Amino acid sequence: MKAIVTTVGQDQVGIIAGVSHYLSTAQINILDVSQTIMSGYFTMMMVEVPADQDFTKLAADLKDLGTQLGVEINIRNERLYQAMHQL
Numbered sequence: 001m002k003a004i005v006t007t008v009g010q011d012q013v014g015i016i017a018g019v020s021h022y023l024s025t026a027q028i029n030i031l032d033v034s035q036t037i038m039s040g041y042f043t044m045m046m047v048e049v050p051a052d053q054d055f056t057k058l059a060a061d062l063k064d065l066g067t068q069l070g071v072e073i074n075i076r077n078e079r080l081y082q083a084m085h086q087l
Contacts, residue, residue, distance in 0.1 A: 002031070002078040003049045005062065009071025011042040018069045019044065019062075026058065042071065049075075 007019055016035070023030060029048040036043050049058065059075050066073035 005046045007044040
């Protein structure tokens with residue numbers, strides 16, 4: 001299943017390292033990364049989650065990681081974005 005991870009917060013050292021390390025240990029493949037610094041705020045998107053992954057736990061773990069890193073991390077199923085664009 002493809003998913004979109006967004007990370008938003010004050011730019012600082014270690015955001016990419018922290019998120020990508022967690023995804024690697026959770027066996028989640030990064031298909032694409034785009035990052036932007038907008039007015040000092042860091043944003044990032046990444047995609048791909050194995051079908052057997054517990055999505056609810058993954059979302060909770062990423063939220064906890066965001067708290068540790070001082071950013072907000074959310075993950076959403078790509079189908080949600082597709083459905084929004086079809087309305």
